[in-house]
Amino acid sequence: MTSGTLIVGIGNTDRGDDGVGRLIARRLKAMVAPEVRVVEHDGEAASLLACLEGVRTAFLIDACVSGGAPGAVRRLNLEQDGDTLPDLQFGISTHGFGLAEAIALGEALGNLPPRTVVFAIEAGGFETGAALTPAVADAIETVAGMVADEVMQDA
Secondary structure, three states: OOEEEEEEEEOOOOOHHHHHHHHHHHHHOOOOOOOOEEEEEOOOHHHHHHHHOOEEEEEEEEEEEOOOOOOOEEEEEOOOOOOOOOOOEEOOOOOOOOHHHHHHHHHHHOOOOOEEEEEEEEOOOOOOOOOOOHHHHHHHHHHHHHHHHHHHHHO
């Protein structure tokens, strides 16, 4: 049985820009309907796939490194556009595997939600104990608004 919509903010708030996904998730809790599940996750692949099990629509939000300007936002609709993540590096969880590995494994096993959308925010730094870079901090409201709008359209 599939359930509704899940928003997952991924990252580590103790590692600079790596925490942006979780901060966006915190913002979204006040912006979406109560029946939309919003969670924070460290990004460990197996645990993330378990979190996605039985979900109809998933929005995954994480910091990435692709060589773009810090704070730049990329939206990837994995089922509709056939988008893939080959040119993006996401934060690596403490277990060594992160979002890209979870998506690859989920695709291989056929376990991704029917609709999976990734919002990737270009990071400027991942230093332990650092604050978000200003451009990444500025992206929080933008991405939260983008996700909230899509969630309302998905309802």
